[in-house]
Amino acid sequence: MRVRAPELRGRRWLNTGGRELSLTDLRGRIVLLDFWTFCCVNCLHVLDELRPLEERFADVLVTIGVHSPKFVHEAHPHAVEAAVERYGVHHAVLDDPELITWDAYAARAWPTLVVVDPQGYVVAQMAGEGHAHGLGVLIEELIAEHDGAGTLHRGDGPYVAPPEPTTTLRFPGKIIALSGGxxxxxxxxxxxxxxxxxxxxxxxxxxxxxxxxxxxxxxxVPARFSEPQGLAALPPEVAAAVGYDVVVADSVNHALRGVRLADGRVTTVAGTGEQLRARVDVGAAGAELSTPWDVAWWRDRIVVAMAGSHQLWSFDPVGGAVTVLAGTTNEGLRDGAPHEAFFAQPSGLAVDDAGTLWVADSETSAVRSVVAEPVVGAAVSTAVGQGLFDFGFRDGPASSPDVPALLQHPLGVAVLPDGSIAVADTYNGAIRRYSPQTREVTTLARDLREPSDVLVDGTDLVVVESAAHRLVRVPIPAGARVDAGAHRVRRARTDLSPGSLELTIAFTPPTGQHLDGRFGDPTSLTVAAFPPELLLDGGGTAPGLVRTLRLTDPGAGGPVEGVLQVSVAAATCDGGDGEAGIFAACHRYQQDWGIPVRLVPGAPGELVLDLRAV
Known part of the structure; x- marks a missing residue:
């Protein structure tokens, strides 16, 4: 049974020079309807897949994008106009905020493609991406059929190019500070x-x-990019070894590029230019990438927010290996071990002083955290966010069961001086702040146009106001700054002897509890130092509550002062001195210390810290 294509109805038309279109106007042409929304990375993939088809069949094919929004912000008229320009949409677009045409064609997924033949009948409907080859075959068949029947009309389509933009920047994406200023x-x-x-x-x-x-x-020959996004500076010693200073997430090229700042030389360091299609399991290496959106230096590697496959990957600049770090390719919000976690278009990355990786997980309107070696619990956790279809603009407790704090499609994160997280809450046009200590979300700035990244620069935030085509400064509120007064706060130094140091964590479980050793040592001790040269041996994470450290010798040129950073966790279970039953309640105790120390010959060679079990 042949089905007549429903008429195209919406709020207005874009890229037609003000003309309204109807299927009757397009009779005699093959019409391809692309139901899309600009938050959806799969929809962006389809835009790129359709470009060659539009060029190849320019005289017979009319592509019409039917913009069908998911997020509230995507229904705003100016936001739709900006997206059409931002992503280089070179065909007519029907703005359908009320989903009238979406419902008429029974679309159920972003993206959905519908082919209408020259006589106005629906001949194919398909969801998702990766249909370019099949569409090409179908269009050729329709050309042969309708050319022979005299029902195919050739000629120019209804697309009218908008005026060329004149701003200095055009939808800037990400920003980094350079070491030389x-x-x-x-x-x-x-x-x-x-x-x-x-x-x-x-x-x-x-x-x-x-x-x-x-x-x-x-x-x-000058280099070329295709919608570059994230930037990450390599440590100087790594840059010297590989011959480039900055890694670029070249999103539409599905590649990582290396930039040598001395002369601007650009090389491709990962990716083939083709989008990854096959599912990649954790640990497997692959030459093809899928829309890398941001990059950051983390644990001696570049971590990549692979928006197109809903994962985090890692790239070793020295060895060249590209591997999956976390995520299954399933799109969603699920915490847990790296190989079990779900992400949804991760788009922004930042690393705090403790080594935690923070992720703007845009499609779930979430902020996630990744800990490389968790003491207990999940490696991937959600700080703010509820899921794929829950979003809004609300301050308050992130973990509230009734009225949790909400974001709307954030694209960037940065670590503030006090350790809290600044979030470029893109579709809310705001900069938000999440405090890991209180788990509260507040708003730092509003009325911005699609902020896509944020960078700490002294007492200011530099915000990439993408849809306004500019960078702006926003003062960091005093409560989120570590100012001169905070730096002058004095804590008594602990004098320790250079060389061997015996570190002991004193821990006594409360009455009725015991250390639960059924599955191995239930304790974890992490030791680090600042500056790193203060600690010569004994750093890192391992089970146990006692460890021998080796501190530097100032007489041999090592630092005299520094901070010894210690973190400990212990798990206990109810049941007194006996084995806990299968239904016994278990408890976790944790404490962190930052201990200012001064190395003095003849000072004590032991340090005892008390883990309070309260």
Missing amino acids: GFLVSDTAHHQLVELDADLATERRRIGDGARGLIDSADG
Whole structure:
């Protein structure tokens, strides 16, 4: 049974020069309807898949994007206009905020593609991405059928290009500070990187010629990017070893690029330019990537927010290996071990002083954290967020069962001086703050246009206000700053002897509880130091409550003062001195210390800390 295609109805048309279209107007052409929404990375993949088809069949195929929003922000008229420009949509778009046409075609997923033949009948409907080849075959069959029947009309389509933008930046994505001063910004819609002075306006240079492509620098040929996003500076010793200083998440090229700042040379360091299609299991290496959106240096590797496959990956610049770090490729919100966790378009990364990786998990409107070696519990945890279909704009306790704090499609995170997390809450047009200590969410700034990244610069936040095509400064509130007064707060130093130090954690379980050793040592002790040179041996995480450390010798050129960082956890179960039953309640005790120390010959060679079981 042939089904007549329902009429196209919505709020307005874009990319048609103000003209309203109907299927009657398009009779005699093959019409491809692309139901999309601009938050959806799979929809963005389809936009790129359709470009070659639109060029190949330009005289017979009319592509119409039917924008069908998921998030509230995506229904705003200006947001739709910005998205059409941002992603280089070169076909007519029907803005359908009330999902009228979506419902008429019984669409159920983003993206959905519908093919209408030249006589106005639906001949195919498919969901998801990866259909370019099949669409090409179907279009060729329709051309042959309707050309022979005289029902195919060739000619130009209804697309009318909008005016060319004139802003200096165009939908910038991410920003990093450069060690020599100034900033590096991904000028995403211009397909370039821009190096700026501290005033955020004066350009030092541009990297890339501005045309969309995947070309490395060579013999005077300028490099090309395709919607570059995340940036990460390598440590100097790693940069010296590999020959480039910055890793770039080149999102639409599905590649990581390396940039040498001395001369702007660009090389491709991971990815083939083709999007990963097959499922990749944890630990497997792969040459193909899927829409890398952000990058950060973490635990001697580059961690990659692989938005297209809903995972975190890692990249070793020295060895070149690319491996899965966390996530199953299932899209959702699930905590747990790395190989069990679900993500949904991770898009922003930051690392705090304790080594925790913070993730803006955009499609679940969440902020997640990843701990490499958790003492107990999950490696991947959710700080803020409820799931794929829960979002909003609400301050308050993140863990409230009734009225939890809510975000809307965040794309960036940064660590504030006090250890709290600044969040670029993109679709709420706000900068939010999450406190790991209180688990509270507050709002630092509002009325921004799609902030996509945030960077701490002294007492300011530098915000990438993407839809306003600019960078702005927002003062960090005093409560989130570590200012001169905070730095001057004095704690009594502990004098310790250089060399061997016996560290003991004193812990006595409360009455009625015992250390639960049924599954191994139930304790975990982590030791580190700042500066790192203070601690020569005994650092890291291992079971036990006693450890022998070796401290540096100031007489041999080591530091005289520093901070010894100690973290301990212990698990107990009810049941007195006997074995706990299977239904016994278990308890976890944890404490962290930052102990200012001074190394003095003849001082004590032991340190006893008390883990309170309360």
